[in-house]
Amino acid sequence: MTRRRQSTTNSQKSRYRYPTPKSRVATSFTLLLTALRPASPSFTRYESYPPYCSTPTAMSERHIPPLKSDLQSTHLLQVNAIIRHGARTPFTSELHCWDDDALRTTNTTTPSNDDDDDDDEWDCRLTTLMSPPKPQDGAMFLFEKKYDALRPPQGNLLGGSCELGQLLHDGYDQELFNGNVLRRAYLESDNNLFLYKGLPEDLVPYDPSLLYFRGDDQQRTLMSGQVLIRGLFGEEIREKSNEGDVLISVHTSDKTMDVLVPNAKICPRLDDLKEEAEGSNDFQEVMKSEEVKELEEVLKGVGTNGGERWQPVDIIHECLMTTMCTDRSLPEVLDDYGTEGGIFARMTDFSTWKLFFKYFYNNAAFAKLAMGPLWAELLDKMLLTYNIEDHLEKDREAPRMVLYSGHDNTIMPLLASLDFPFDYLPWTPYASMFIIEVHAILDEKKNPNYTSGRAFRLLYNGDVLTSKIPNCPPHDDLCDLQYLVQLVEPFATRDRDCDSVKNAAPAQSMTVTRTWLLGVVLSASLVTSLFTVLVTVWFVRRRMKITQREGLFLTVDMGEYGSAGNGYEEDTTKEYEFNIS
Numbered sequence: 001m002t003r004r005r006q007s008t009t010n011s012q013k014s015r016y017r018y019p020t021p022k023s024r025v026a027t028s029f030t031l032l033l034t035a036l037r038p039a040s041p042s043f044t045r046y047e048s049y050p051p052y053c054s055t056p057t058a059m060s061e062r063h064i065p066p067l068k069s070d071l072q073s074t075h076l077l078q079v080n081a082i083i084r085h086g087a088r089t090p091f092t093s094e095l096h097c098w099d100d101d102a103l104r105t106t107n108t109t110t111p112s113n114d115d116d117d118d119d120d121e122w123d124c125r126l127t128t129l130m131s132p133p134k135p136q137d138g139a140m141f142l143f144e145k146k147y148d149a150l151r152p153p154q155g156n157l158l159g160g161s162c163e164l165g166q167l168l169h170d171g172y173d174q175e176l177f178n179g180n181v182l183r184r185a186y187l188e189s190d191n192n193l194f195l196y197k198g199l200p201e202d203l204v205p206y207d208p209s210l211l212y213f214r215g216d217d218q219q220r221t222l223m224s225g226q227v228l229i230r231g232l233f234g235e236e237i238r239e240k241s242n243e244g245d246v247l248i249s250v251h252t253s254d255k256t257m258d259v260l261v262p263n264a265k266i267c268p269r270l271d272d273l274k275e276e277a278e279g280s281n282d283f284q285e286v287m288k289s290e291e292v293k294e295l296e297e298v299l300k301g302v303g304t305n306g307g308e309r310w311q312p313v314d315i316i317h318e319c320l321m322t323t324m325c326t327d328r329s330l331p332e333v334l335d336d337y338g339t340e341g342g343i344f345a346r347m348t349d350f351s352t353w354k355l356f357f358k359y360f361y362n363n364a365a366f367a368k369l370a371m372g373p374l375w376a377e378l379l380d381k382m383l384l385t386y387n388i389e390d391h392l393e394k395d396r397e398a399p400r401m402v403l404y405s406g407h408d409n410t411i412m413p414l415l416a417s418l419d420f421p422f423d424y425l426p427w428t429p430y431a432s433m434f435i436i437e438v439h440a441i442l443d444e445k446k447n448p449n450y451t452s453g454r455a456f457r458l459l460y461n462g463d464v465l466t467s468k469i470p471n472c473p474p475h476d477d478l479c480d481l482q483y484l485v486q487l488v489e490p491f492a493t494r495d496r497d498c499d500s501v502k503n504a505a506p507a508q509s510m511t512v513t514r515t516w517l518l519g520v521v522l523s524a525s526l527v528t529s530l531f532t533v534l535v536t537v538w539f540v541r542r543r544m545k546i547t548q549r550e551g552l553f554l555t556v557d558m559g560e561y562g563s564a565g566n567g568y569e570e571d572t573t574k575e576y577e578f579n580i581s
Contacts, residue, residue: 086171099303179231225405
């Protein structure tokens with residue numbers, strides 16, 4: 001077995017120091033989950049794993065800490081939880097991570113996490129259950145969705161029984177753990193973090209007036225949110241299911257039009273900002289460095305190929321993590337996680353820097369533009385808490401639990417848009433949680449510095465981040481909500497300026513070209529007309545001179561050329577206006 005080095009740190013030092021950049025409608029079907037077979041042991045091939053994998057040990061260190069604040073008389077009104085989905089299969093089949101011969105030197109005797117020891121196939125123990133709309137009369141029934149219809153030589157894109165990017169059994173466990181974490185903090189606590197104070201006995205915590213569940217239309221995000229809700233409200237759902245079917249709405253949209261991740265298809269200006277960042281001197285200096293050249297040579301040696309869409313350095317993070325987090329074989333040259341300055345650490349450090357450079361460049365312009373609509377959604381929910389009149393909250397106007405199930409590139413640009421220090425943020429691990437709590441200040445006289453009457457707390461995977469927001473106290477978990485609003489309100493909008501400069505330039509150039517051509521045509525017409533007049537005048541005068549030499553009296557009819565009584569009439573001057581738009 002290839003040797004492994006134990007690592008107790010969350011990140012490995014690389015040889016290269018990267019610079020920082022400058023400044024309620026229910027769905028028409030229900031998704032449910034089932035484990036088809038008992039889970040085989042996970043995370044057994046390697047002695048240690050990257051934080052990205054979110055091993056059971058790493059997950060156990062994440063919790064909602066007790067509230068530490070000098071504020072008196074506070075009450076939790078709302079929890080906004082933005083999560084990343086759990087562990088998944090590769091999101092595309094277009095990636096060629098490495099050639100088969102790059103794996104031949106790697107000992108594969110250790111059983112993998114998958115049902116088949118073949119690293120080329122992905123077999124999944126989770127399936128999706130679907131239900132048609134509930135009938136007026138009659139019993140509900142379910143369909144189990146199985147990816148097993150094809151036989152060789154045909155097959156699924158990942159070669160087994162999984163779909164692209166689907167949630168794995170480990171991901172199920174991770175999100176179930178997250179649901180239990182939220183339950184212990186907000187449902188089972190008897191302190192100022194209890195979220196459901198004053199709840200009427202006939203109102204369940206997952207009632208549509210109390211729960212808002214949002215996700216993009218992908219299997220891994222929808223299922224992750226559903227599993228989390230199972231961990232969060234499982235006991236209440238089981239009790240209520242004795243009375244009939246439990247229906248929880250999930251709010252989503254067409255994937256191509258959604259705003260939970262940066263989407264250049266609906267906001268082309270994001271491509272402009274990406275090119276601007278990658279064209280900067282700081283970025284180019286790194287890309288031309290000896291460090292990057294060495295990494296590219298390593299990837300060339302193992303046969304990494306991203307096809308027409310990606311460069312090898314753009315896909316290596318995906319390749320390394322989906323391989324190692326599922327106990328698959330790494331090429332020996334890349335199989336040195338835990339070694340200080342090793343190839344694995346250098347690859348992941350570089351790919352993380354490359355992604356975050358775009359997010360943070362030019363005062364996080366890309367991240368703020370990309371996440372503007374999502375921040376608008378979040379602010380809408382948070383500001384609704386001002387409509388709550390009695391602090392027992394029997395008459396709700398704002399949801400208590402707001403759940404967004406997204407991706408790594410949901411959480412990372414959200415954090416970047418808050419102007420956090422560039423060195424602070426790692427690549428968002430599986431099943432991460434970014435939480436924004438909204439608290440009521442019950443006695444404003446005792447807390448004069450909180451003039452808005454609302455306070456917030458930020459948490460990321462159990463770490464309190466509130467003090468990193470400008471104007472927030474350095475040693476208090478809570479901060480006046482107005483400071484968060486002031487920070488994000490300038491870019492928290494659904495109506496963004498998404499026009500691409502690249503797309504606008506050809507249109508302007510075309511307008512200028514057309515105007516120039518029009519000027520040429522008009523000028524040619526004027527020259528032709530003037531030439532005709534001069535020739536005519538010359539011809540008339542020549543005839544007069546000839547007639548005079550012959551001694552004849554000549555009467556010239558000026559009707560053709562003007563009034564005989566007033567001489568030649570002046571031609572009206574024509575003005576030509578050239579517009580450039």
